Amino acid sequence: MRAKAHPPVVPGTRVAVLGAGSWGTTFAKILADGGADVVLWARRPELAREISEGRRNSDYLPGINLPAHLRATSSLRDALAGAGQVFVSVPSQSLRENLVAAGDLLDPEAVIVSLMKGVERSSGLRMSEVIGQVLPIAPERIAAISGPNLALEIAKEQPTAAVVSSASLETAQAVAKLATNGYFRSYVNTDVIGTEFGGVLKNLIAVAIGIVDGVGYGENTKASIITRGLVEMTDFAVAYGAQPETLAGLAGLGDLIATSQSPLSRNNTAGRLLGQGYGYNDVVKQMQQTTEGLVSVGPILELAHAKGVEMPIVEQVRQVLAGTLNPRDIAPHLTTDSREPQGERTIDDGQAHGGAALWGAFKRAFDQLRDGGRGPRGA
Ligand SMILES: NC(=O)c1ccc[n+]([C@@H]2O[C@H](COP(=O)([O-])OP(=O)(O)OC[C@H]3O[C@@H](n4cnc5c(N)ncnc54)[C@H](O)[C@@H]3O)[C@@H](O)[C@H]2O)c1
């Protein structure tokens, strides 16, 4: 299937993508199909060769033909030379070392865009914070992209949307213009905290969903965890300064739905293995690709405790990972010791609003997808 390509907005704009795993390669294709002049950096020369000469990345994107004009290199210097926008898609724990290596090679005016959905374990920092700490650039030149973006679906050109976030709306719009084509639509916002935490937190809830899938529980359990998980995600992100609306959008609810439902999700898959009875070390061994959720649980719970935010589902995921909770016991009704009936607080604080807030969240996410197709806009 080949979606109709839109005419390029900024033809030939030179960009670099760092990291040639499943998402970096897919994002390079998105940008190339949007008309940008893309150079993809792969750590391994043999992978760079396979992409440049064979137009394939068979380990990460089996069966996908990559655009003829997409170039790949294992030279960071060549990849970064003249690149006005640099998209970074390496495992979150390796971001810092990669930025240090890239530092002097970057164009002084370049915008750095995080495609990653993790936090740095040692510091608890979001990816844009790590970028701001390592590189001498203002927040206005940093952006993050997040949304329901399972790489293989997008590489097959199945239509989807994402949100580009930056402290500067102009930066978000410039990035969104490049990251838009006939099958990929980029919205914009300026809530970097909410956008990044949405991507990090949905991974943890997707692990929980995988666990109950592995145990063999059905749709009621999963829907309960998704719904209560969204409340945890929102409480956490808002405590750190996010706008609650962002968690109701593509980077929150949208990504939570995609990741929780899809067998393509590594986080969901890891959870399923845990639910089937595999231990943490076995699961890590079986996962061939980056599974950010497994690494994020600890730092996120520490951050939650620091702000007094309760995350009972994420806490249960931690216990399953630690082997101290039987996966069969993970469930929303076990997340409190109290048998007293509790109000169903959804994503606003007013218990009286009941499901209205959640309905609003679903509706906004649906509207964003339905209306996609008319240029970058606020998400
Ligand atoms: N795959 C997806 O569907 C998807 C979608 C959206 C966001 N993301 C996010 O993108 C980021 C990258 O994930 P991915 O799916 O591409 O992972 P991946 O496992 O498919 O690929 C990771 C790539 O990074 C390379 N790598 C490993 N260690 C490295 C290091 N120390 N320095 C440089 N490169 C290193 C690997 O060789 C590989 O090419 C993650 O934060 C993930 O959450 C993934």
Ligand SMILES: O=P(O)(O)OC[C@H](O)CO
């Ligand atoms: O495969 P996962 O679980 O890392 O999820 C991939 C993307 O984040 C989905 O949006």
